[in-house]
Amino acid sequence: MVNAVRESSEYEVVETNGGRSVVPQHGDHLPGRLDDLIDESEFSWSYCLVGEDQADKLARLTGDLRRGFSTDGRGKQITSGFSYWGIGPTIAWIQACADPFYLVMRESIASFPKRLRYVLDRLDGRPFHYVSFGAGTGQKDREVLRVLHQQHKDLRYVPVDLSAEMLRVAYERTGRIVAHPARQILPVQLDFAVRRNVAALQELLVRTVGDEPILYSLLGNTIANFEEDGEIARRLTSLLREQDAFLLEVATTENLSPVLADEAAEEYLRSRAYKEFVTSSLLHNTDLIVDTDSVVFHSSVEKDRALLVRALYQNRTGHDIRMTVPDRSQVLFQHEDTILLQVTRKYLRRTLPAFLGELGTELVHSTHEEFKADNPAGGFGMDMLLLRHDPGQGTDGHKADDGHKAADPAELLWSDTRRRSR
Amino acid sequence: MIRQAITIFTFLALLAAMAACVLWIVVSPNQNTPLDPIINILVISSALTGIFAERWAGARQHRSQALNALATELHRNAALLDADLSPTESEPTVGPTVYPRLLVSAADTALVSGALDRRRDSALLSQLHGWRDTVYGVNQRLDLTELLMFSNNSPMELRNYRRALHSEGSYLSSARQLLAELTAEVSARLSGL
Numbered sequence: 001m002v003n004a005v006r007e008s009s010e011y012e013v014v015e016t017n018g019g020r021s022v023v024p025q026h027g028d029h030l031p032g033r034l035d036d037l038i039d040e041s042e043f044s045w046s047y048c049l050v051g052e053d054q055a056d057k058l059a060r061l062t063g064d065l066r067r068g069f070s071t072d073g074r075g076k077q078i079t080s081g082f083s084y085w086g087i088g089p090t091i092a093w094i095q096a097c098a099d100p101f102y103l104v105m106r107e108s109i110a111s112f113p114k115r116l117r118y119v120l121d122r123l124d125g126r127p128f129h130y131v132s133f134g135a136g137t138g139q140k141d142r143e144v145l146r147v148l149h150q151q152h153k154d155l156r157y158v159p160v161d162l163s164a165e166m167l168r169v170a171y172e173r174t175g176r177i178v179a180h181p182a183r184q185i186l187p188v189q190l191d192f193a194v195r196r197n198v199a200a201l202q203e204l205l206v207r208t209v210g211d212e213p214i215l216y217s218l219l220g221n222t223i224a225n226f227e228e229d230g231e232i233a234r235r236l237t238s239l240l241r242e243q244d245a246f247l248l249e250v251a252t253t254e255n256l257s258p259v260l261a262d263e264a265a266e267e268y269l270r271s272r273a274y275k276e277f278v279t280s281s282l283l284h285n286t287d288l289i290v291d292t293d294s295v296v297f298h299s300s301v302e303k304d305r306a307l308l309v310r311a312l313y314q315n316r317t318g319h320d321i322r323m324t325v326p327d328r329s330q331v332l333f334q335h336e337d338t339i340l341l342q343v344t345r346k347y348l349r350r351t352l353p354a355f356l357g358e359l360g361t362e363l364v365h366s367t368h369e370e371f372k373a374d375n376p377a378g379g380f381g382m383d384m385l386l387l388r389h390d391p392g393q394g395t396d397g398h399k400a401d402d403g404h405k406a407a408d409p410a411e412l413l414w415s416d417t418r419r420r421s422r
Numbered sequence: 423m424i425r426q427a428i429t430i431f432t433f434l435a436l437l438a439a440m441a442a443c444v445l446w447i448v449v450s451p452n453q454n455t456p457l458d459p460i461i462n463i464l465v466i467s468s469a470l471t472g473i474f475a476e477r478w479a480g481a482r483q484h485r486s487q488a489l490n491a492l493a494t495e496l497h498r499n500a501a502l503l504d505a506d507l508s509p510t511e512s513e514p515t516v517g518p519t520v521y522p523r524l525l526v527s528a529a530d531t532a533l534v535s536g537a538l539d540r541r542r543d544s545a546l547l548s549q550l551h552g553w554r555d556t557v558y559g560v561n562q563r564l565d566l567t568e569l570l571m572f573s574n575n576s577p578m579e580l581r582n583y584r585r586a587l588h589s590e591g592s593y594l595s596s597a598r599q600l601l602a603e604l605t606a607e608v609s610a611r612l613s614g615l
Contacts, residue, residue, distance in 0.1 A: 254590055350591035368585065409570065410579075410586035413563055416596045 038182035046171045047182065048164055051190040051200060057082075057162075058326050061285060065325045065339070072298055073312045073340035076333075078281050079193075082162070083225075083342055084136075085281065090165040092273075092280035094137050099273030104251065107371050108220065108382050113143045115367045119386045120147050122365040123245060127152035128215040131205065133192050133236060134222040135159030138170030144217060144247070145177040153179065156209055160188045160201065193226060198235050205239075216240070217247040221382070224251060224306070224345035230358060237359045240389040246361065248385045252368070253307050253346040261299035261307040264346050264380065268311060269297055278311045278341040287324040288333070291316075295341070305355075306345040312338040346380055350415070362390035366411075433470075440466045481539070482615075488528075488537035489612050492550075495528035496605045499557075503598050508588075518571030518580060521564045524597070526557040546611060549604050556597050563593055 038045040067075040159170045167187035175181040226232045275292040298310045321333040370381040446459040506522045
């Protein structure tokens with residue numbers, strides 16, 4: 001046995017206190033051996049690179065749930081990312097994505113492959129590695145990988161998410177696309193809303209793929225779930241080098257009005273699965289007896305920017321409740337008090353170019369898919385934008401010449417740039 | 423220069439004739455009834471006022487014609503925007519489209535003919551200049567859109583162009599707004615004629 005191992009020159013026999021042991025030779029890397037194990041084993045092993053201090057996160061979540069009384073979601077909250085934290089919310093999200101009453105999500109997923117291929121045509125067949133922020137269930141990433149893998153058989157796929165459970169789901173859904181999942185897929189558990197984390201990720205990517213081009217993505221209108229969406233988007237797009245590209249998918253509206261904001265809220269109100277998803281984080285992190293009828297949606301208009309919808313959980317029991325939070329302490333959840341569960345937006349389409357300009361990016365290509373336009377004022381849709389680093393940007397992230405970037409040649413042709421100066 | 427010299431000469435001659443007639447009455451006191459100079463003064467006065475009256479009437483007629491032509495053209499443009507260039511108009515779902523063009527000849531004529539008064543119609547003239555630029559912009563974009571639609575007629579591209587054309591912030595939308603303002607202005611002036 002020992003001789004056979006020696007002949008393979010991968011192992012050596014060392015003397016220990018307990019006797020003789022067969023160990024890998026010096027210089028033989030553990031990750032390489034694990035890669036082989038994962039690829040060859042029938043057991044569903046997967047890697048996950050953890051960059052988060054879970055205790056810190058739990059402390060933050062607890063702190064957010066201890067905030068003061070508010071009837072409009074400005075007090076207690078579960079910030080973006082925590083909504084998907086844990087296996088319960090992960091399963092609830094998978095179910096919400098498949099809910100036939102969650103029309104926008106369903107249509108967005110159904111039309112995704114077609115829109116994706118149209119936009120990624122502009123990558124001109126160049127080989128890219130792929131980094132997906134908020135990978136979610138991996139359903140959309142699977143389509144992206146299908147396209148990228150045709151050009152780059154040895155690509156690296158780095159799904160980044162705060163939820164390890166979600167990363168596992170994404171890994172399982174995308175693993176079959178690449179030949180060597182263990183070597184090619186590197187799930188990273190990280191809160192990309194934190195500046196320090198993004199810098200750490202950048203270093204990781206540089207060490208992993210060097211100067212080779214990377215396609216980053218933030219799909220499924222994930223950016224709209226952040227209160228400081230502009231700041232987060234700027235932080236992520238700051239990773240772009242000259243050779244990289246960024247795929248951003250956002251929900252859009254043609255107009256802004258309180259009526260449309262109500263309609264946007266109605267979309268979520270109709271889906272029981274969505275309400276179960278947003279409340280799943282409450283079930284996971286508190287001892288509240290959750291009633292999905294207590295989920296209320298507050299809609300408003302962000303001037304010249306977006307329709308804003310806040311999903312809130314409101315205490316409608318008629319009396320105060322003592323709620324246990326993750327550190328096992330109790331918090332008073334008063335009658336009519338609210339917990340902000342999720343924020344989402346539909347961005348005004350015509351102001352998207354300005355938004356992209358603020359990100360320090362240049363639009364390469366885009367597509368727009370309109371959903372169920374029931375009202376004459378214009379319906380809602382999804383825009384997929386392929387961005388790249390704009391060398392004309394100043395260091396402060398603002399355009400030096402206030403240049404106007406249209407969404408695509410059609411937009412460039414027909415958008416009326418004179419309106420702003422009138 | 424020659425035209426100005428002739429005008430000056432004409433008015434100076436008439437004024438000189440009038441002065442001579444006045445002098446005639448003054449230096450010929452022996453005449454019992456100085457009808458000749460009086461008649462001459464009246465003739466010269468009517469010649470002087472007649473020139474202005476004829477000019478005013480001509481200008482008024484030209485202005486009225488220009489405004490009526492403008493109103494007709496704007497009405498036809500409104501019909502084009504509401505029908506053939508309207509988002510509600512059912513366009514073919516496949517294949518490119520040939521769009522009608524906005525009309526601008528009456529606006530061009532009104533601007534170059536001088537039929538509109540530079541002082542009284544200054545606001546209208548300013549709007550007309552803007553409208554003319556917009557119409558040329560729209561028509562040029564329609565040319566390019568058709569060209570691009572015919573050269574790349576994938577369903578998604580075609581849909582993108584149609585959507586961009588009819589979007590709320592589009593050039594066409596601005597044209598509609600400008601047309602409504604201009605029509606109101608022209609109607610107000612026509613009612614004041």
